[in-house]
Amino acid sequence: MSVPSTVQRVERLGLATVGSLTFLPALLTRLLMGEAFFLTGRGKLANFDNTVEFFTSLGIPMPELNAAFVSRLEYYGGIALVLGLMTRLVAAGLASTMVVALLTAERQGFLEALRLSGEQTPTDIVPVVYLLFLLWLVISGPGALSLDRMIAGWWRKVQAAEGRTPAPGSEPVHV
Numbered sequence: 001m002s003v004p005s006t007v008q009r010v011e012r013l014g015l016a017t018v019g020s021l022t023f024l025p026a027l028l029t030r031l032l033m034g035e036a037f038f039l040t041g042r043g044k045l046a047n048f049d050n051t052v053e054f055f056t057s058l059g060i061p062m063p064e065l066n067a068a069f070v071s072r073l074e075y076y077g078g079i080a081l082v083l084g085l086m087t088r089l090v091a092a093g094l095a096s097t098m099v100v101a102l103l104t105a106e107r108q109g110f111l112e113a114l115r116l117s118g119e120q121t122p123t124d125i126v127p128v129v130y131l132l133f134l135l136w137l138v139i140s141g142p143g144a145l146s147l148d149r150m151i152a153g154w155w156r157k158v159q160a161a162e163g164r165t166p167a168p169g170s171e172p173v174h175v
Contacts, residue, residue: 007175018100030081033133037094038078044071060102070097081137084146091137 044051044067051071055063074097077090102110102125110125112118122128142148 015019021142026083026137027145029133029137030084030087030142030146033084033091033130034078034081035136036078036130037074037081041071041076041078044054045075054105060100060104064079073097083150084142084148087142087146088147091134095134095138098127098134103125103130107149 051067
């Protein structure tokens with residue numbers, strides 16, 4: 001056996017192994033982000049008056065309404081991310097809260113990090129990192145191990161069983 005054929009076999013084996021693990025990045029990102037948002041949402045709900053007070057201090061309009069919305073979005077959205085349910089929609093909603101966090105609570109540190117004038121870099125600012133993970137989920141979807149994927153597969157089977165074929169250009173988006 002020649003060296004090139006051995007290298008090619010090792011390469012094929014390596015690519016096959018890596019290919020079988022493609023479900024992991026989306027799953028691990030969903031689990032990590034889901035747990036983080038579930039816990040922060042639970043904390044905001046448990047200390048709701050403090051959350052309203054904090055939102056008021058940041059100048060967020062309608063602080064009580066926004067605190068109720070954000071705390072529930074984080075709590076239930078965290079659960080949905082863990083399950084891989086409505087992943088793109090939930091990730092987009094949570095990403096918007098990270099943008100608001102960067103414009104309010106983290107504004108000074110974020111601007112200093114962008115100017116490289118402080119001791120922090122942009123990746124030291126938690127909402128920046130969370131925003132990047134969430135945007136990745138919005139773009140790439142929930143991955144293979146998710147309720148979104150299971151529901152999409154079930155829906156395709158129902159449609160096929162009823163003899164329905166999608167009209168050109170209306171094929172379901174792959175999740």
